[in-house]
Amino acid sequence: MVDQRQVLSFRVRAQQLDRAEGTLDDTAVLDIGVQDTGTDGGRWALAVRGVDVAALSAEDLILLWTVRGAPHLYRRADVGKVAAAVEPFSDADAGKRIYDAARPLKAAGIGNLAALDEVAAQLRAIVTGPTVKGDASRRLAEVMPEPYLRFCRPCDATHLYEMPFRLAAVRAGLELRLDTSPPVLHRIAGFRKAATAGDRSDLIRAYLRLLGPATPRHVADYLDAPVKEVKARWPEDVIEVLVDGEARSLLAADEPALESADTTATRLLGPFDLFLQAKDRATLVPDAAHAKELWPVLGRPGAVLVDGRLVGTWRPRKAGKTLKVAVQPWRTLSATTRDSIVDQAERLAAYRAIALAGVDFAA
Numbered sequence: 001m002v003d004q005r006q007v008l009s010f011r012v013r014a015q016q017l018d019r020a021e022g023t024l025d026d027t028a029v030l031d032i033g034v035q036d037t038g039t040d041g042g043r044w045a046l047a048v049r050g051v052d053v054a055a056l057s058a059e060d061l062i063l064l065w066t067v068r069g070a071p072h073l074y075r076r077a078d079v080g081k082v083a084a085a086v087e088p089f090s091d092a093d094a095g096k097r098i099y100d101a102a103r104p105l106k107a108a109g110i111g112n113l114a115a116l117d118e119v120a121a122q123l124r125a126i127v128t129g130p131t132v133k134g135d136a137s138r139r140l141a142e143v144m145p146e147p148y149l150r151f152c153r154p155c156d157a158t159h160l161y162e163m164p165f166r167l168a169a170v171r172a173g174l175e176l177r178l179d180t181s182p183p184v185l186h187r188i189a190g191f192r193k194a195a196t197a198g199d200r201s202d203l204i205r206a207y208l209r210l211l212g213p214a215t216p217r218h219v220a221d222y223l224d225a226p227v228k229e230v231k232a233r234w235p236e237d238v239i240e241v242l243v244d245g246e247a248r249s250l251l252a253a254d255e256p257a258l259e260s261a262d263t264t265a266t267r268l269l270g271p272f273d274l275f276l277q278a279k280d281r282a283t284l285v286p287d288a289a290h291a292k293e294l295w296p297v298l299g300r301p302g303a304v305l306v307d308g309r310l311v312g313t314w315r316p317r318k319a320g321k322t323l324k325v326a327v328q329p330w331r332t333l334s335a336t337t338r339d340s341i342v343d344q345a346e347r348l349a350a351y352r353a354i355a356l357a358g359v360d361f362a363a
Contacts (some may be wrong), residue, residue, distance in 0.1 A: 001242045002258065004283055007213065009308035010258045014210050015275055017305065018265040021050040024060055024075055029274050032206035033072030033082070036063055040270040040302060040316070040348070042073040047351050048267045048344075062188070063176040067203070068224050069097075069166040070272075071176055071183075078201060079188060083170050085197035088113065089229040094167075097224045101148075101161030108147035119148065119164050120171035124187070127174055133183045137165060205235055205251065211278045213241045213248035213258070218279040243283065263308045266340035268325070268348055271300035285310055290330050304329070306337055316348070322357035323349045329361060 012018055015029055024030065027049055036042030042063075043053040062076040066086040074082050088094035094112035095102035105115050119140070126139045140160045141149055152159050159165075169176075173191035177184040199205055207219045216234060220227040238249040241258070250258060269275055276294070278284055285291040294303055294313055301313035304327060312329040325345040333341070342359050349356035 001245075002213065004244070004286070005308060006258060007243055007283055008310075009263045010254075011211060011275060011278070012263045012265065012305070012308050013257060014212075014254070016049045017267050017269075017275065018263045019050045021052070024051065024056070027051055028210060030073065030075050030078075031200050032203060032210055032274065033064075033066055033074055034274065035272040035277070036071045036073050037272045038270065039352075041272065042071075044270050044348070044351060045273050046073075047347075048269065048273075053351070058178055061178065063178055065166040065169050065176065067222070069163050079175075080192055080194040081197050081201040083191075083193040084195065085201040085203050086170060088116075088167075089225060089233065093225050093229045096226055097167060098161065098163040101150075101164050104147040110147055115148065116164060116168050116171055119144070119160065119168035123165075123168055123174065123185075124172035127172070127185050127187060130177065130184050130186045133185060136185055140165065204230060204233055208235065208238070208249060208251050209254065210274065212254065213243055213250040214278075214280070215246070215248050218248075221279040222277065243280075265305070265307065266337070266344055267305045268314055268341070268344045269303045269305055271302050273303070275305065276303055287330070293328070301328075304341060306333075306340070311337075317360075318354070319357065321354060323352060323354045324357045325359045327359060327361050333361070 016022060016027065027046060029045065029049065034042040034045050043056070047053045060076060061073050062079050063071055063073055064079070064082065066072045066082070088097055091112050094116060098112060102112055105112060122140060122143055123136065126136055137159055141158055144160055148160055148164065149158050150161055169185065173188050174185045175188045177186060197203070203223060204219055207222055208214055211218070216227050216230045220230040223230070234249070235251065237252050239252045239255055240247050241250055242248070276284070281291055281295065285294055294301065294310070301315045303310050304312040304314055311331060311333065312327055314325055314327045317324040317326055325348065327341060338361060345359045346356050
């Protein structure tokens with residue numbers, strides 16, 4: 001039987017949240033992708049894992065729409081294997097990943113993978129130079145037939161369905177320019193999809209390495225893939241462990257790390273940090289009220305991680321040229337823990353290149 005402390009401590013160490021410094025090549029979360037959503041997004045996730053993000057450039061990192069259509073950072077050198085790794089497993093899988101866009105395609109007798117290929121071909125023809133997403137979308141709507149299109153009431157315009165648009169971008173060999181809003185698409189220089197993802201970029205194995213122990217359902221929910229497709233590709237080199245009475249899998253090579261897992265570190269995790277993306281939320285945050293606070297429908301806060309446990313939430317409060325960090329603890333925090341949180345708030349302010357005006361701890 002494995003308890004919550006062991007699971008979370010294992011993940012802290014696997015995701016290197018307890019290290020002081022590291023490089024892109026040895027940063028494990030880049031194997032699965034680092035979601036880049038919000039101000040404290042992908043590069044803050046790398047910074048809290050010890051990467052000197054100030055020294056990074058577009059030559060080192062690449063931003064792609066991949067898992068769940070969200071923007072993720074990867075090592076630029078890995079882009080070919082990433083493209084192979086994020087491919088849908090089958091036509092049925094592609095249909096699940098593109099959500100409601102699959103229905104009109106099915107009615108028109110168009111396969112989901114064939115549809116993604118067609119969108120990718122048209123998108124690549126359109127994006128010959130840096131192109132704002134809205135311009136690319138408008139031009140796609142002009143050349144794609146009706147089954148690919150939907151009427152958008154807020155825009156009072158007809159667009160391509162969003163998920164096929166996003167998931168076709170990598171197939172078209174397109175990346176997102178860093179730090180652009182709205183997003184700017186452009187071609188990936190020398191792009192060529194690898195024949196296979198390889199162990200390092202394989203998303204099922206990466207999930208087990210970084211967010212294990214896990215079930216096929218957890219991985220499928222993370223990928224937006226059918227459970228049977230994940231089960232069909234489940235690694236053979238796994239062991240079974242019980243977590244709160246539930247049978248889960250762990251890569252056999254990671255068993256010693258799970259048994260010896262223990263960690264001491266304080267981190268302010270961004271709202272979409274990989275640690276918070278695990279699909280066993282009741283293991284991460286057993287208290288239902290705390291879970292509701294951490295994962296609201298809109299406007300997620302960040303999470304305070306202390307010694308392998310989530311102990312509260314935090315939100316940035318920017319005022320002019322200063323930053324305050326508002327912390328909502330879930331338990332009484334010691335003076336030492338509060339000091340370590342203030343240290344991390346200083347680190348956040350330095351990352352943002354702004355002065356810290358203080359940390360407010362709610363009563």
